[in-house]
Amino acid sequence: MAIETSPAISALIKALEELPGYGPRSAQRAAFFLLAPERREKLEALKKALEGTAAIRRCRLCRTWCEAELCPVCADEKRDRSLICVVESVQDQMALDASLSWPGLYFVLSGRLSPLDNAGPAEIGLPQLLERIELGLCEDGLREVVVATSYTPEGDATAYYLMGAVKKRWPDLRITRLSRGLPSGLEIEYTDLASIAGAVEDRRRL
């Protein structure tokens, strides 16, 4: 660029460039968007929101993001504490809970097993999961652990690894995985072959 932009503007563009989905041009656009006088309150809101993240920490039990020692789900007495659903991320947890189908608690891993990205069992939080299961068995009469990883190669590997680790320590604990099958609201004609194959294999009695 021929004009040296002010260091403050360059810093803003560079910082915005790091956001997912943003590149140099969209970051520049966003920076000037925020700098326009009529949008200063948006800039202030973003600034304040980022400052507010200092209060965010992990729930002691399920490791989701929250602002107290326990997240609202783990603190909720109406939840069935004998069921724990293991998810890969807070986003997955939110999607699952939005389906209103899960009555129990959660445990949030830090992603999935992915040796190429150096994400081994310790990195994704397996030790914490085992501790959590131990605690659940002692205090809440834990009955079932559901592994809610996706049906992708990494999701499969993660599910089998977790299952192995849990089965080894507690051979009698019920451990399940979300079922494969046809997605709702989509014609079979347009469903991908792997989902159809999964639905055939896991077909259920009526």
Place this chain on the structure above:
Amino acid sequence: MAIETSPAISALIKALEELPGYGPRSAQRAAFFLLAPERREKLEALKKALEGTAAIRRCRLCRTWCEAELCPVCADEKRDRSLICVVESVQDQMALDASLSWPGLYFVLSGRLSPLDNAGPAEIGLPQLLERIELGLCEDGLREVVVATSYTPEGDATAYYLMGAVKKRWPDLRITRLSRGLPSGLEIEYTDLASIAGAVEDRRRL
């Protein structure tokens, strides 16, 4: 959402949602992206960059964003002070200057005339432009004002309005507009018809 997300996270998602190109889902993705422990330094960088914007103000002469009283271009003694190029935005100014073709100074409007958006002559900064021209005539022997608005209906309207206002006060001041024509590096076959028509009308002698 069934899970009440923490207020700090909701605030962050809401603030990110305001960024151009972001919607609810991408803002959520960006929020969790920034919250991941390994990306905390990106969050800090963005926070610091937003705080740094407090130092950004408008150049006294050309009204671009800068951190001093005069921007680097207006302070540059090698620039031809007798030429002023009027642009719609700082982004346009940066694009023009990156082309290394403009030896003079700039004046940055706040957008273009757009009655539907309540952007009249006062809103886009016409009074300040006239003051700037006056100053240029008194102090720098201003010779030419180039209107660098785009060849769109609003750009045309803005150019003609500015031209009228300037001609009325200083009938002898040379006022020009960037030429229309074929874009570089594009086959005529693929050029839009309005650009071809412009290139025919404004054809130049060889």
